[in-house]
Amino acid sequence: MLRPVLVTAPSALPVSLAEVKSALRVDGGDSDADLQRLIKSAVAHYDGWSGVLGMALVAQTWRQDFSRFEQKMMLGLRPVQSVSSIKWRNDAGQISTVAASDYALKTDAGGRSYVRFVNDYSAPSDLYEDAAVSIEFVVGWPIVAEAATTPEDIKTAIILHVQKHYDEAAKANSDILDRVERDLISKYRAPLL
Template sequence: MRPMLIGAPAIEPVSLADAKSWLREDGVEEDELIQALIVAARMTLEAYTRRFFVTQSWRLVFDCWPTSVGSSATLSIPFAPFQSVTAIRVFDATDAPQTLNAATYRAPDSTEGGRVSFASAPPAPGRASDGIEIDFDVGYGSLASDAPQPLRQAILTLVAHWREHRGDSGDDALPKSVAQLAAPFRRERLL
C-alpha cells in the first residue's frame, strides 16, 4: 500500500489573519513566513494526531488486493476522518484502468477510518505492480471552522512557538501546551 496526496487542502484551518491576530502582528513583512508556519504546523499536527483537519484527496495504490478482500469482505482505509471513496480502478493486462462500478462496493461516509465493503470479490489486477488505485476524501470538512477548535488552537500555539524560537536548536518534541491540545484527537497505532 502506497499513499499519494492527489488534492491538497483548498484552505488551511487557520487563516493568515487569525494567526496574525494571535501573534499580535500588524505588518505584512512576515506574512510569507507566518503562512508557511501555518502549513507546517497543520502538517505536523496531522502527523501527530493521525487525522486530517480539512478536506483533501488521497490515493492508495496496491500491487494486489489485501488478503482480507475477497467475496463479501472489507478493505480498511487507515485515514481519518474518512469522508468517501471517489473511485476504485483496477488495471488490466494492457495497463488500461477499469473503474469499478460504485454499486459493487459500499463505503459509509464519515467514519473514523474508512471501510470499503465489496458485494463480491473485486477483479484481480492484470499487472504485477501498482495494479489497484483507490481514490478517497478525508478530513473534518471543507471549511476552516469544520476542524475542531482545540486543533485550530494547537496550530496557532505551534506557529507562535516556532516564530518565537526560530533558529533555536533543541528538542524536536511538540511543546507541552500543543501536545495537550491535540492529545484528545490522537489516534493510536494498533501495530
Template sequence: MQDEILTRTVPPSKPVVTLSDVKLDLRVDHDFEDTLIQPLIQAATEYLEAPSGVLGKAFLTQTWKLSTRGPDSDCRIYIPVTPVQSIEAISYFDSDNVEQTLTISDFHLYGDENWAYLIPKDDIEWPELFDRLDALTITFKAGFGSSETDVPETIRQIVRLIVTHWYTNRSAVNLGTIATEIPMAAESLISLNRKGWVY
C-alpha cells in the same frame, strides 16, 4: 500491512487556520512579518496532518489516490488517510494488465475520523488483479470539511499554539536553555486528537 502507494492529488484550497487568527494570537497588527507567519502555519499543519503527521488525519477537504496490490484476507482495503468523505473512483488492472473501472456503489465504505476501509457489498467480489504494486487504485476525498470551521476546534488550536510557540522561540536554544519544541498545551491536545490504530 499491505503494500501501497499514497499520493495527494488535490491539496486543501486554504489553510486550516487563517493568518488573521494567528496574528491575533501573536498580537501582531502589522503586515511586515506575514511572509514569516504564513510558512509557520504551513509547517505546523504538515507536522500534524496525514499521512505522516503526528495526528495522522486530514483536516480540510483534499483528494488522494491509494494504489495497492489488492485487498487483505478479509476482502478489505484499508484507507490510511481519514476521515474519508467519499470514494471518487476505483480502477484496477485486470488479469491481462488492462486498466478497468469498478462501480463505486458496489462497495461499502466504513469508518470514522480514526479508521476507514472499503469492502464489496454482498454478492460482489473483487476482480482478479494483475500482479503489480498499483493493481488497484482508489481515489477518495478526505478531511473534516471544506471550511476551517468544520475542523475540530481542538485541532485548530494545536496549529495556533505551535505557530505561536515557533514565532516566539525562533531557535531551539533560548537564553542558554533548551527550549521545548512543542508547547505542553499543544502536546496535551495532540494526545487527545491523535489517530487511533487502524489495523
C-alpha cells in the same frame, strides 16, 4: 497496502493568517511572510499521511493503492468523507472502474475508514502485478464559505506551534506550550493496535 498518494491538495489552510495574527496579537504586515511560512510548517507537522496525526486537516483527495482486492480494504488517512472511485488494472494494463453499488465506505470504532465490498462482489483475478487496485477518496474536514471547519483544538495546537517558533517569550516557555499542544491533539492521534 501501499503508501497513500496526495492527488488534490487542500484549497485552504486550516488556520488563516488573520487567525494567527489575532491570537498572537500581531499588528501590521511586517511579519506576514514569516507567519505564513510558520503556519505552513505547523500544518505540515500535523497534516497528511506523514503528519503526526495521520489525518487530513482540510478536505483533500488521496489515492490508496493495493496489490490485490480484499473484502475489507483499509484507507490510510482519516476522517474519510467519501470514496471518489475504485479502479483496477488487469495484466494487460487496461483500467476498469468498480461500480459504486459493489462497495460501501465504513468506519470502525477507532475512526479508521475502509472500503467493504458486498458479499456477492466477484473480484477480478487477472490483476496487474503491482499496485493493481486504486481507491481515490476525499479526506479531511470540509471548507465552508472559504473557511476550514477543522476542530478548534487542532487549530489552537497549530497556532501554539507557530507561537513557539515566532515569539521569544514562547520560546522560553516551550516545554509548557509543548505539553498544552500535545493535550490539544491527543484525542485525534490514531489508536495503536
